[in-house]
Structure formats: structure tokens, C-alpha cells
Amino acid sequence: MTATMYSETEAVVVPKRSGRGRRRDATPRRPGLLKFGYWWWALPGIVLVIAIHYVATSIGGFFAFTNWSGIGTFEWIGLENFTKIFADPTQIGALGNTLFLAFASVILSNIAGLALALGLNRGLKSRYVLRVLFFMPVVLSPLAVSYVWKFIFDFNGPINVFLRAIGLDEFAKAWVADPTWAIWTILIVIVWQNTGFAMVIYMAGLAAVPVEIEEAAAIDGANLWQRFWHVTLPSIRPAVAIATTLGLVNGLRVFDQIMALTGGGPAGATETLATQVYKESFALGNFGYGAALALLLTVIILVFAIIQQRVANPRTEEA
Known part of the structure; x- marks a missing residue:
């Protein structure tokens, strides 16, 4: 009886399939092109990045070791271009100006941006x-901004008009034409335009800081400076790394502001590696020499970016 009940249950619950209606098992897809096909949408972008950034940079790096003038034939001269660079006082001065503008602009713009972010992070009605x-200067054209500031720094511009109005005529001068002050006018323009960018990055970092931690530190007796130094600043370390790295890279390759304000003058007082690359390659026709300057600038940017990232984001050893 048990065998009879089992066969009946099997016949009802698990009916047997006929050979005609049996479904074939799906064959597994072969790996290879089908699996790679999920990445085909990124292929155009990858090709453009490789062609524009890596291939073009490699070609420029190759010409840095030649005497090519931009047209015609060329000869392989090895490290001769780099020897000329470090033996030329103009290029050494351009390197010094580049480093000064980069580090000074990073320090000033990040301090100002962090101060603005801390102030606007409070419940002010007009904070939006x-x-x-404060962010508007970031989206403006660097050339347009520089020409406006050139008018401000002009001998008959608003700054000198104000100084004469309050009886300080001896301090009025042609700011962009003075070898001592020209580099500082460029620094002011760079900091003014980059501060808003740093402010936005720090505001994003501050938004991730829990309010409860600051409140607990305040209850424990920590003053405003102690809360900032021991609570807020360690919490926004990733934002500090991003802001300083981007600011350093932009400062090392500053070009538009210099060409609009001073053109590298007076007497080469505001020349940088970026302006020298342009002048040597396109104005003087020394393409190989200009490529060597560009390669040197690229290496400097890469080295400082790596160092800055390691300093700002030290790796924590796992226990």
C-alpha cells in the first residue's frame, strides 16, 4: 500500500515530462569578448585619454632631447637642452617664480578658503x-579677471586714486610695472580667484563632520581653537589633501594671469616655466628647448603632487 501511495503522489506532484516538451538547458556563455563587451562604452574615452595625455606627452618628451625648431628635421642632442636650462639665469628665475607662486597661492587660498567655509558653515541667513x-570668481575667465585687475593696479587705477585721496601719494605706483611688486599683484589675483574653489571643498568636508563630536568637546571644556585643531581639522583631512593638491598643481602651471597682467615682465621679474614654454616654443621657434622646459615642469608637478599626497594622507599601519 505504501508503494502504491508513493507512486500516486509522485504522479500528481511531480509529473513526468515527455521527451517532446523537455526544455533544453541553457549553455553557459563563453568568457572573452562578451565579457569585455560591458566595457565597450568606455573605450572612446580611454582612447582619447591615452592619445591626448600619454601619447602626446611622450612625443613632447621625445622632442625635449632634440633641437627641433617646430618644422623640418631635427637632431638628437641628449641632455643639452636641460644643461642650457640650469645654466640660464632667466630659467632659474622662472623656476623660482613658479615655486613661489605655487606655494604662496596654495597657503593663502587654502587658509582663506577654510576660514570662509568655517564661517559660512554656521546658521547664517545669508550664507547661501x-x-x-565667494565662489563666483572661480567660474570667471582667468583672462577676463586678469584684465579687470590690471585696470585696478594701473597707475591711474582705483588703488592709486584711493591712495592719493587719503594723502598717501608717495605710495602710489605702477604696480604691474614695478619689478618688486609685479609678482605680488599676480599672487593677489591667483589667490582671489582660487579661494572660492578651496572654500567649496572645505564646506563639503565640514558637512561630513558630526555635530555631536564638537558638542561633546565643548562640554568637556575645549575652547574654539582646541575644537578646531583636535576635532574639526583631523576630520576634514581628505578635503585638505584635495584642496592643497589641486591648488599646488594649478599654481605650478599658472599662465593666463601672467600673460594678461605683465606678459612676464618687467625685465623677466614675473616669468614662470609655463610662460617660458610658450615663448621658447611658439615665439622663438625653439620647440625642442620648450619641450624640455615643459617636461621639467611636468616632472616638478608630479613630484610635488606625490609628496603632498603622502604628507596629507599618511598610510595607517594595520595592527
């Missing part, structure tokens, strides 16, 4: 309007 106003 102030954020837009």
Missing part, C-alpha cells in the same frame, strides 16, 4: 548668497 558671491 555669500557662498555664491
Whole structure:
């Protein structure tokens, strides 16, 4: 009886399939092109990045070791271009100006940006309007901004008009034409335009800082400076790394502001490696020499970016 019940249950619950209606098992897909096909959408972008960044940079790096003038034939001269660079006082001065503008602009713009971010992170009614106003210089054209500031620094511009109005005529001068002050005018323009960018990065970092931690530190008796130094600043370390790295890279390759304000003058007082690359390659026709300057600038940017990242984001050893 048990065998009869089992066969009946099997016949009802698990009916046997006929050979005609049996479904074939799906064959597994072969790995290879089908699996790689999920990445085909990124292929155009990858090709463009390789062609523009890596191939073009490699070609420029190759010409850095030649005497090519931009047209015609060329000869392989090895490290002769680099020897000329470090033996030329103009290029040494350009390197010094490049490093000065890069580090000074990073320090000043990040301090100002962090101060603005801390101030606008509070519950001010006008904080949204102030954020837009402080960020607006970032989206403006560097050339347009520089020409406006050139008018401000002009001998008959607003700064000198104000100085004469308050009886300080002896301090009025042609700021962009003075070898001592020209580099500082460029620094002011760079800091003014980059501060809003640093402010936005720090505001994003501050938004991730829990309010409860600051409140607990305040209850424990920590003052405003102690809360900032021991609570807020360690919490926004990734934002500090991003802001300083981007600011350093932009400062090392500054070009538009210099060409618009001083053109590298007066007497080469505001020349940088970027302006020298342009002048040697396109104005003087020394393409190989200009490529050597560009390669040197690229190596400097890469080295400082790596060092800055390691300093700002030290790796924690796992226990």
C-alpha cells in the first residue's frame, strides 16, 4: 500500500515530462569578448585619454632631447637642452617664480578658503548668497579677471586714486610695472580667484563632520581653537589633501594671469616655466628647448603632487 501511495503522489506532484516538451538547458556563455563587451562604452574615452595625455606627452618628451625648431628635421642632442636650462639665469628665475607662486597661492587660498567655509558653515541667513558671491570668481575667465585687475593696479587705477585721496601719494605706483611688486599683484589675483574653489571643498568636508563630536568637546571644556585643531581639522583631512593638491598643481602651471597682467615682465621679474614654454616654443621657434622646459615642469608637478599626497594622507599601519 505504501508503494502504491508513493507512486500516486509522485504522479500528481511531480509529473513526468515527455521527451517532446523537455526544455533544453541553457549553455553557459563563453568568457572573452562578451565579457569585455560591458566595457565597450568606455573605450572612446580611454582612447582619447591615452592619445591626448600619454601619447602626446611622450612625443613632447621625445622632442625635449632634440633641437627641433617646430618644422623640418631635427637632431638628437641628449641632455643639452636641460644643461642650457640650469645654466640660464632667466630659467632659474622662472623656476623660482613658479615655486613661489605655487606655494604662496596654495597657503593663502587654502587658509582663506577654510576660514570662509568655517564661517559660512554656521546658521547664517545669508550664507547661501555669500557662498555664491565667494565662489563666483572661480567660474570667471582667468583672462577676463586678469584684465579687470590690471585696470585696478594701473597707475591711474582705483588703488592709486584711493591712495592719493587719503594723502598717501608717495605710495602710489605702477604696480604691474614695478619689478618688486609685479609678482605680488599676480599672487593677489591667483589667490582671489582660487579661494572660492578651496572654500567649496572645505564646506563639503565640514558637512561630513558630526555635530555631536564638537558638542561633546565643548562640554568637556575645549575652547574654539582646541575644537578646531583636535576635532574639526583631523576630520576634514581628505578635503585638505584635495584642496592643497589641486591648488599646488594649478599654481605650478599658472599662465593666463601672467600673460594678461605683465606678459612676464618687467625685465623677466614675473616669468614662470609655463610662460617660458610658450615663448621658447611658439615665439622663438625653439620647440625642442620648450619641450624640455615643459617636461621639467611636468616632472616638478608630479613630484610635488606625490609628496603632498603622502604628507596629507599618511598610510595607517594595520595592527
